[in-house]
Structures are given as C-alpha cells and as structure tokens.
Amino acid sequence: MHVIARQKAVNGKDTRSLEDYLEWKMGDFVKGMKAGSGRNLHPMLISVIERPLIARSLEQTNGNQIQAAALLGLNRNTLRKKIKDLNIPVKRKRAAQRREA
Known part of the structure; x- marks a missing residue:
C-alpha cells in the first residue's frame, strides 16, 4: 500500500x-x-522502527491491544509478543480519564 x-x-x-x-x-x-x-541492516532498521510504531499505536488506542493489533494488521498474540520482546509499557486509560482528555 x-x-x-x-x-x-x-x-x-x-x-x-x-x-x-x-x-x-x-x-x-x-x-x-x-x-x-x-551487515544486518534490515533487522536493525525494523527493530528501530517497530518499537515507536507499536508504542504510538497503543497510545492512539488508549492501550487497547486488540484495537492496536487491528490498526497494525497484526494478530493480537503477535502484538503481545512484540510488546514483551521490545519492553514497551502499556498504559490503559480508564473511561473517566478518556472523557477528560
């Protein structure tokens, strides 16, 4: 695309x-x-780009991993593994916090 x-x-x-x-x-x-x-340019660049991409997707979906996985075109379990492997913090906003923002 x-x-x-x-x-x-x-x-x-x-x-x-x-x-x-x-x-x-x-x-x-x-x-x-x-x-x-x-050497190893491709995996190095992918890892550098992937972490902020996943973090921003989680931010945009208020930490909802199912929505972030759909946004990224990934399986939910694949996203969870990447979150763990890349040490990405997941912060979920509660409904009251979302309304205030």
Whole structure:
C-alpha cells in the first residue's frame, strides 16, 4: 500500500509522503552502514522502527491491544509478543480519564 505522494499539512505546507521521507532520511544512513560493518541492516532498521510504531499505536488506542493489533494488521498474540520482546509499557486509560482528555 502506498502512502499519498503529497499532502497538505494542517498548516497548509506541502509535506513529503512517509515513503519519501524515510527514503530521504535513510540515504546517508545506509551509506554509512555500508562503509562500516555493512551487515544486518534490515533487522536493525525494523527493530528501530517497530518499537515507536507499536508504542504510538497503543497510545492512539488508549492501550487497547486488540484495537492496536487491528490498526497494525497484526494478530493480537503477535502484538503481545512484540510488546514483551521490545519492553514497551502499556498504559490503559480508564473511561473517566478518556472523557477528560
């Protein structure tokens, strides 16, 4: 699935697509890795991206792991394993806290 090529941000400025942004940011990083050890780039990048992605998904679903799993397109048990493996804290908001926020 491709992200929309250009979007208007809330402030009215053009923004890069997520794909464009990641490609731009990774260019020098990949060159640096190639000059160094040049190994295990894929698993290293996946682990760096996966932790904040899961954390943000949990934040957006108020800690509801079933909803976060659906948002991410993961099985609930897979998400729970990743939460444990990546040491991601899960904070659930109670109904009263959600109404106040």
